[in-house]
Amino acid sequence: MSKEDFIHKDRLIKGISTDGNIKISVVKTTDVIKAARQKHELSLLNTILLGRALTATMLMASELKGEERIQLRAEGKGPVGLLVAEANRVGEIRGYVQHPEVELDYNDSQTSLSDGLGVGVLTVRKTLYNEAEPKTSSIELISGDITGDIAYYMVQSEQIPSAILLDVGLDEQGQITEAGGLFIQRMPDAPEGLIERLQTEMKQFDSISTLLSEGNYIDDIMEKAMGDIPVKELDRQPVDFFCRCTRKRFVNALAMLGPNDLKEISDEGQELVCHFCNEQYQITKREIEDLLQETKARMN
Structure with missing residues (x-):
């Protein structure tokens, strides 16, 4: 691995606004998603859906401690069937889909990414220290594209005003260019309207894969997402597709x-x-x- 590759390898960065009102996590998962695609021989559809889910689990796991872990299970009536993604705080990410080979008919103008999972349920399971049983909560899939479903989960189950972007970039040959995501949360004492302002600004935000392809790294993306709000780094760590099976x-x-x-x-x-x-x-x-x-x- 060259020095340039090492500097820009898959990592997660956590930050907080200097006034303590907003927390942010940004992760680059390009190599993670490439590994998942290779291991499971994923179709384009599943590369995007599982890629987003793996990225989301790592962003959510950044709020955990030690080797606590979080698992997402999206199960629907669409051709994908079941999708499972899991990550822990130390940066180990893994996951799979029930039918990795399935693809949608993109020649049909009515086809959308959400058809892959279809109508179904998203279940989030957290394995935490000092908890005898994992904490589990479920919601209906409202979009089926993972990004919208995670955003809805945060509001409904966690009741935390937040904004999330998940992205897996593909070139014209269907190869992964870059992948990553960002997660912004409002802290309890933050003024009303702050997260809504950031959500509005993020709608004009370039995709994460585009920003990474243009040479921006997780530090740059964190600062761009926060706009004029000063932010300081709390932590950073490498992330990898890693399974402890033996x-x-x-x-x-x-x-x-x-x-x-x-x-x-x-x-x-x-x-x-x-x-x-x-x-x-x-x-x-x-x-x-x-x-x-x-x-x-x-x-x-």
Whole structure:
């Protein structure tokens, strides 16, 4: 990796206005989305939808602590079916779609991005420290384009006035140019109308992919989004498409099966696939037989 590439690699930056009224997070997820597309062989439709969802989860995870994590599940009656994206505070992002190959008929003038998911539900699940159970809330998909759905979720479920931009840029050959997003939130004591003003200004904002393609980095985008409001950096961190699945974890999961279930699959080896990263793990017949014997021994 060259020095230039390292300087402009995928990262997230957090900032706050000097008066403490507005918080902002900006993330570059270009390589994250390219990795997701390659791992899952995503169609153009799913590259955009999953790309936006992965970007959104990282922006929302920036408000968490340590290894707390957040998961988005968008499930609709459209051809995409189920979409899942997950991120934690340390910058690990992963996700998948149920039908990665599906595409829309773009020759139909009535076709829109929202047709991919269609009518459905968005569920946000947060795994937090000091919470025995994950916190979960759901809303109806109101736009199906992920961006509008996340904005609606923030108002309805979090009740935080906010503005969000999510963008995956594609060139004429369908290749990813740049990807990223920004997330602005009003703090509790901020004056009325401030976030609305920023929301209006953001409607005139260039797309995140365009800004990145023009050489702007996350710092520049943060300052442009805040306009004449002075902002100071709070934190920055790298982000990556990263899954913690391992072969050992899959073997341990098989070990949780009962003897009857293990006996059913003991005649041959098993190929297990991680939904999140599409990594394949071969579990041999001998390993399954050993697990079966260990399970029987524990029960005697």
